[in-house]
Amino acid sequence: MSKITETRLTLAALIYGVEIDLKNCIKKNITPYFENLAFFKDSKLEKKIIDRFERDNPGVSYEENLDEVIEFLDFQDTFTILNKNKEFLRKETSDYLKSNFKQLSDLTPIRNRVMHTRPLLGGDFSFTYDFVTTLKKSDPIEWQITIDTREKIEKDPSYVLTLKFPTNHIDEEISKVSHNLPVPDFDETGFIGRTEDVAVLTKLILSNKVVSVLGDGGIGKTALALKVAYDIVDMNENCPFELIIWTSAKTTMLTSKGIEDIFTAITDYTGLISEISGSIGTNNKLDEVLEYLDYFKTLLVIDNLETIQSDEVRDFIREAQTKCNILITSRIGLGELEYPRKLKGLSETESAKLIREIARIRNSETLLKLPQKTLVDISSKLYFNPLAIKWFVSTVESGIAPHEVINNKEDLLDFCLTNVYEKLSDGAISILKTIRASRKKVTNAEIIYLSDYKPLEVRKYLIELFKTTLISRQIEDGNNYEEVIYYISDFAKDFLSKKYPIEESYIKSNIKKSKELNIGIRQINKVQKYNEFALNALVYDNQNQMISAKFLQEALLYSKNGDFEGALNKVKEAKNIDPNYFEVYRVGAFIKATQGDLLSAEEDYQLGLEIAPENPRLLFYYAQFLMFKLEDTDGALEYAKKVYAQKPNHPYTAFLIARCFNTAQEFNKAIQVVRNLKENVELDPKNLRIANTELISYYAETGKSELRIQTDIDNGINHFKKAFDLFEECAEEKIVDYKMAKNFSVGILTFIKILPVVKIEDLKSYIKDLIINNDKYINLTVDLKEKIILLFKDKFTDNSLNYLIEFKEDERKLVGNLRRTRNPKDNFAFIETKNESIFAHRYDFIDVANWSDWKQIENGQLVSYELGENNSGPCAKSVKMI
Template identity: 80%
Template sequence: MSKITETRLTLAALIYGIEIDLKNNIKKNIIPFYENLAFFKNPELEKKVIERFEKENPGVLYIENLDEVIEFMDFYDTFTVLNQNKEFLTKEASVYLKSIINNLTDITPIRNRVMHTRPLLGGDFSHTYDFVSSLRKTDPIDWSVTIETREKIDRDPSYVLTLKFPSTHFENDQSNISHNLPVPDFDETGFIGRQQDVEALTKLILSNRVVSVLGDGGIGKTALALKVAYDIVDMNESCPFELIIWTSAKTTMLTTKGIEEIHTAITDYSGLIAEISISIGGENKLNEILEYLAYFNTLIVIDNLETIQTEEVRNFIRNAQTKCHILITSRIGLGELEYPRKLNGLSESESAKLIREIARIRNSETLLRLPQKTLVEISSKLYFNPLAIKWFVSTVETGIPPHEVINNKENLLEFCLTNVYEKLSSGAISILKTIRASRKKVTNAEIIYLSNLDPLDTRKHLIELFKTTLISRQIEDGSNYEQVTYFISDFAKDFLSKKYPIEQEYIKNHIKKSKELNTGISQIKKVQKYNIFALNALVYENQNQMISAKFLQEALIFSKNGDFESALQKVKEAKNIDPNYFEVYRVGAFIKATQGDLLSADEDYKLGLEIAPNNLRLLYYYAQFLMFKLEDINSALFYAKNVYNQQPNHPYTAFLIARCWNYSQEFNKAIQVIKNLKENVELDSKNLRIANTELISNYAESGKSELTIQTDIDNGINHFKKAFKIFDECANDKLIDYKMAKNFSTTVLSFIKLLPVVKISEYKEFIKELIRKNETYINLNVQLKEKIISLYQDKFSDNDLNNLIKNYEGNEKLIGNVIKPKNNKNNYVFIETPNERIFAHRYDFIDITTWTEWKNVVNGQMVSFELGENRGGKCAKSVKIIA
């Protein structure tokens, strides 16, 4: 009893009073009408209560002592039984009981926490006291014991220290788990908030060997650990532990007078071992402890580890974690040994509630009158730190004005950060400076880029910092990959600003470099979303790879400008940051292949595939390299199949394998791939043009193969006709671009050249009509046009098409396809050429005069144009729609 706080005793007294009054009401109003316990209306409840009575009173007949039996009812059962027997109550009492039944139900778990010495929750005291304060002597139910208890406590709060409760009131712990958990030191206000932290920490403890709760001094690490430890004890049969050992190395505490030492705490490794030995009843020997832990499922809790964190202690944890689970609270973590859980401050509402709970218990009228907004502002200035809030209230109670307490937090900051900053290495301080200068949350990659430190050193120093509470990290939502950001805790920010300010020039240089990084990363993200197979669509999975991607982006720019030396230097820098980043090898291989170093490029591709053997983009680019650079068709086909099998309905994978089949002269397979793509995927105009161009090419190649060896002339001709039919459909749908037109012209030339003599008369008019009908598209390439007309004249001895050459107007204009914005009301479009997209305004279209004509321009429509300039830069002028 001596360890139970005054708050807990007060609650116990009030709830015990309610329980006595409820039982007295049963004795007075119900028992006189019964000879047994049938009024329980619950056989299981009868059995339970009778068993309790007979255990305490062996040989005594319960049936003759019903008033005594009632004393063995649980709190919840008392008002439940009364409510089920309302016919024995007055009408007023019945209605009244119904009105308070929810209050009594809410008090039930509070009663259990009090009687089982479990951590109290925020609001337990105020909820119970408010209910008891509402009770009156004139109520329809007799509350005489409760009211008398309340009045005595109000007159003299120390009255509760004189009370003696029956043994049935403070029940023995029913758990099978042995433990030495202390009575919670937060009983005054109860455990407030942190439900997510409680759930998360419980799961971590049950699934990991070493778990640490890291946070600033006073943030609530000990309270959380104790609450979770008791919750685990209450799991009973489902609890995986047979023993929970609590040890504390807390050496100081913050009071209104300043920082005071705790002389009973563990101060070193020997003290820790001795404390654990006492808990298991053994000798002060490490081997004996480890042997014990091997036989019993144990959870060891080490509170405030940072005060004794020596290599001896680390070695003990390293050895013990193979045999038991360990929970640590600390301001400085263990690093690789632990699974950390960072604890932050309370929420605004929780902080305000904490102030009100303390003020209410201590009867501080000044604080109770403050509005919610003011309480939140006070909490913010105290970093939402529970200890800081309690320290504030206690200090204000001594007579110091609130604003003076807020403005003089040196003791508070010193207590929370003592011996932390001074233990940092110079590298860790440099990184801390970088994060502070950023004035926002920053990623690991940004720190590498901005601090100019080696990536390995950066990671080492970040681990060192994160083992303290000077920086915090947070996983950002809404991204396609896990992105952890780092920031300075509020405590640390104030502490460092006062003691270690940053020079102005450093901050300016930092801002300049930060802008350069953000611009580059933003561009990379845009490309990723636009096309996953784009050369500069760099994907990264972590922060180091992100900064590598920034260097690779710069490498591609150098390569595009022909500066291969600088490009490869950037690739090297990216590789130094993360040598296991597959994009380093893909980009490096591409640049080397462009430069002509094919063997080195091949080696880089293979290294990349060792790291990411199934990466879609890496396989795609290697297959292209093998096909177009090394002309190794069989190997290219092998990798192209891998890509296609992963994403058979993506245009790029289908085009790749179709081209491989084409090179292998497996034209029917290539044709089937493209046809499947068109059937299964709704292609945009650009990819639909490419698909049809591929079909025209493959049908033409298949026809050429048949007509060259003349094994099946009709089948060969039919393949050419299928190619022409596809082109005709594209013309009707206005889906032709320059490449398709050139491909069509080449197909026409091949058909005329390979058409057997026996078929000349049959197809003369067909070919003539084909050329006339598509004159506009054949005109786009003057050399091919002249060849087609010349060959036609020679083949068919016909000069009817000579006028087509005379009508030719030249080929100086550029060719492209219209790309319309999603908003149909825009006065502009883009024209896509093989190399770029160019802006084109409505009024630069020669053939467009009305809004209706403008709306009828088709997405993908082929146009010719001249290059010009406007205020935004390069644009299209004199745009003419090609039929």
């Protein structure tokens, strides 16, 4: 007698004993006082039981045979009726029934599973046996039959084969769904755990045409499929299927002696069709099978599909899914044809419980004595795999020490992962090696970076791998994102290490790439901390975006060197990794704008803003783009306001919106923004110089606006004076640079030029002193200084300042004519003199503030410069236009 049959029959015998004793209690204490079934206190129950009795006893009066009618009660009805009629019971009997009511209620579903050949659950046997063991003949309810049955079974387990169980009303409880589901092979211990898997799989089957349960061999795919199939059968009227067909292609089984072949299994497509035909009674023809499936609402179950997976089988499933629902268990998925549910091992608690259940049923003292921690440790070494655990217990039972079983798992590994690795493509094997060599969980982006494949190729091979059980994935929650990471389970890792070790050179190459990645990421993080509005200050929220940021870093380097095609290819790679990463669009837009592709650049900025509409860096760069590339002042101001609202005390956002206000001729707003910045933030020397330079310009612009329309002459003059006073404060603090000196000089020139005639005499001395006192700063702008002195002479009819522009020849700086290169994208040029050609980089031109200034310099422009040196030799420094 098999362990499974023994378990089910033992449960049936014990529960039937309890049922007989409860019915005898009713006959002894209640029926003698009634002439009908009024003590049921349930009219529907009365009708059901009377119908059962009269169907089996036509023409016999049930009222004259109440004791016989009691035999037609269901198990739960017996103790429910006793509980409803406490007045007919002794107090100690009533109290005893009350104290045991929950245990009897919990026994009811177990009784139903046993009597109706449904899968047993984990704990069914131990709960029932423990309950029966507590019963005594001296209890208020006499458990005579139950205790006699228990004692006979304990003396001779084969006694259960001699028992005959009641069948008087089983037929009406049998499901209306036809099926050929086998008796579950987990009845020995019952179905343990998997509560969530059962619920999810049931839902998937009822809402999808093809559902697959994927997992390692022995992980419990068949058990889960069978449990769910029986649950669907038990839905009765609510079951959407009229027919459930079970087929199995399992060709081997793992025993304590090793892997053994199953010779009755389906081995190919022809066998599958033949098995289905035999189940439904049709000829062995595909057309007839499909017609039958189309006529009846059918759930077709194909167990262990991987052993017969072929193009023919895939074509059959593709066609059959239009006519029926299909449930598959397999170690290798079908891909686009299926909705997969990947099955993992049992939990620690469930695994330990499984060991205890088997050990208890088989009376294995060795395992029963082990503490919970040891059982969990054993389960871990067996990968929490149900079959591995059962194999372990059986092998230990055969006399082999537990530690020896654990250390010799070759048969287990071969059985569970056989034929999977050999079916992989070369690309999938390469990606598998990359994940293994990483020695940690990795994201899709990390795999792309570490492997030699493009993003789309990596995704293709990952899909192939994920259809097997060699890799697993999990979703990790982050801040407003979910990230998928891939890893190799311990089960697969042990198998691959023993069968397919990785060469040393491959591992070292992987480590080298990882180091390069880490260095790049550290650089990105360093820039981000230094200045969040820097071009290469890339932020990322997860591992995929981190890898994308590394590609964007490389893209900016290509762009800096003028290789825009290479730069945009890197941007494309970053986008393939995470198309929802806003930095991809910001960097891409910047590179396209630098290249001159303004319309494409704007599209990228807008795509980025759809993803991250409030991101300050994206708003900042788009506002700059609108302002300086498209010269769209209104649009620039709209986005500058948004970023300024988020970060009003950041120099970059303040300067940006101030410049937008200035261009829009809202000078007072520009001035107020910069003044607020100076008042609220302790600026570093560089940003303090910029703030003062901007203020000088804005004061001058305000003054110019007032004097040109002459609405408020005094106010205009006062604003010019504010500009000049601020400059002199900076000169006194020694924080003047060329740009500030230039803005100051432009302000003086403009002031003299538009000064109203009525104010000439009043301001002559003021302006003269201003020029003399700041001559050394005005002198930095040779062309402007000459214009200022000559304009002063004409405006005030006074040539007393002419001496300021008379200097000796040897005091002049070196001069020459600028020669641009043929490539307008080059950021360097040459200065031609009588005797030589001097290299000059854009960053050494004092008058050049940005790329726009650089592009406007014409070939042949006269410049002055100082002679310096770089790594390649002599070069021009402090270059000025003359």
